[in-house]
Amino acid sequence: MWMLLLHAAPPIGWLPLDGAPWVGQARADDGDDGGDGDDGSASDGGASSAGSDAGTGGQDTDPGPRVPELPVQADGFSATELIALDPSPAALQRAAQWGARVVETSVQAGLGVRVVRLRLPQGIDARTALAVTNERDPGVFDLHHFYQLDQAEAAGCEGASCEPMQRMDWPAANARCGRGQTIGIVDSGVNTGLSALRGADLRVRRFVTDANATTDASHGTAVATLLVGQPGAGLPGLLPRASLRAAEPFFRLPSGTLVADALGLVKSLDWLVGNGAGVIGMSLTGPPNRVLQAAIERVQARGVLVVASVGNGGRNAAPAHPAALDGVLGATALSADLRIYWRANQGDTVDFALPGVALPAPDAEGIVRPRSGTSYAVPFLVAQLSQSLHEGLLSRADWQGGRAVPVTDLGAAGRDPVFGWGLPKVAVRCG
Incomplete structure (x- = not known):
């Protein structure tokens, strides 16, 4: 899973929105890096990259102002900050009266949201500050939550990289899959120089406040390869001809945990929508957050489908966010024998089950390892959505309703809390 962090700058013209506040971090929904994620090791795995946002394979940086490292919180948020969604000048003035200081104002024009990050005075913790702000301005401020990737780790690489595609009847000759499509991911960094990604239409942009924050590119490289790995490179992707835009909001806390904060996620979504992504994959989980929820609602209002790992x-x-949000399609992970991943969340957030256990995929150095977790089911659902929409086989409403999607029903008849509707098997042609 990934974590999110928000920062604020001097206030400038704000438009208030209804809703409750939230602040936190997001974690990648996998455990490649030795945490509690999908790969069996940590849920902190991920990667980042920097560079120029010009041309295929380029990378862009959006470091913003340098700020001190935030203290690590076991409950998943910054103890020294709050964030606010479109706060009014009066709300900010009331917060300033007891010592809160605006350190960043981030306007995401594409989504129509403004997020303000506030630094708290010494002696006031975030929970107390939130209670104070809610007395006069309910539904504006929130904690700054963190989110992590949902991955896990296994020993030894087994099986062919094409086997998961065969499991869902993906075209064997898939060299044309993805043509005319733009997809997006919110993930760790991506090693664009990896042999399997050379020639892919891939662009990475970083959304981390501290330009010097360390990161990791293992998770993002694996997900990008599953999507746009090039034919003939030994690790073919599902949509090798798609344009992939990869937003990188993840960074490492002093504890070593790889996280993304809420503001980084909002900036990532805004950039992906602005670059024409029709489907966005978020292989991360964390707590509910009003600002992130508002951003995703704006993304959906623009006709973009969002896929997230269920955790x-x-x-x-408990239900993990953003998969728990209305309209977000939750992906869970299946093994080669169609058993559910033993660590997967269950419940109403599960929409579809896809390959996500012991998948051969490269890390940032190109070393192929088996990857497990609901995190890795996300690119398979992203590919199904994008290709089926492009070919006109299914509509966005079909996918969100679920009943019209052809599936292998793996649990109780119809939708169930373990497999959702089942394993999608849309007869895409990629012709």
């Missing part, structure tokens, strides 16, 4: 907390875990 790796197990059958009794």
Whole structure:
């Protein structure tokens, strides 16, 4: 899973929105980096890259102002900050009266949202500050939550990289899959120089406040390869001819945990929508957050489908966000024998089940390892959505309703809390 962090600058013309506040971090929904993610090791895995945003394979940086490293919080948010969604000048003035200081104002014109990050005075913790702001301005401020990737790790690489595609009846001759399509991911960095990605229409842009923050490109490289790995490179992707835009909001906390903060996620979504992504994959989970929810609602209002991992907390875990949001399609992970990933969340957030256990995929150095977790099911659902929409086989409403999607029903008849509707098997042609 990934975590999110928000920062604020001097206030400038704001438009208030209804809703409750949220602040936090997001984690990638996998455990490649030795955490609690999908790969069996950590949920902190991920990667980042920097460079220029010009041309195929280029990378862009959006570092913003340098700020001190935030303290690590076991409950998943910054103890020294709040964030606010479109706060009024009066709301900010009231917060300033007890010492809160605006450190960043981020206007995302594409989504029509403004997010303000506030630094708290010494002696006031974030929970107390939120309670104070909610007394006069309910539904404006929130904690700054963190989100992580949903990945896990296994030993030894087994199986062919094409086997997962065969499992969902993907075209064997898929060299043309993805033509005329733009897809987006919110993930860690991507090693664009990897042999499997050479020749791909791939652009990466970084959305991290601290330009010097360390990161990792293993998770993002694996997901990008699953999507646009080039034919003949040994790791063919599902949509090798698609234009992939990869937003990178993840960074490492002093503890070593790889996270993205809420503001980084909002900036990532705005950039992806502005670059024409029709489907966006978010292989990350975290707590509910009003600002992130508003941004995703704006993304959906523009006709873009959002896919998210359901999480790796197990059958009794609370619903993970953003998969729990209305209209977001939740992806869970299947093994080669069509069993559910043992760490996958269950419940109403599960829409579809796709390959996501022991998938051979490269890390940032190009070393192929088996990857497991609901995080890795996301690119398979992104590919199904994008190609089927492009060919006119299914509509956005079909996917969000679920009943019209051809599937292999793996659990109780119809939709169930373990497999959702089942394993999608849309007869795409890629012709």
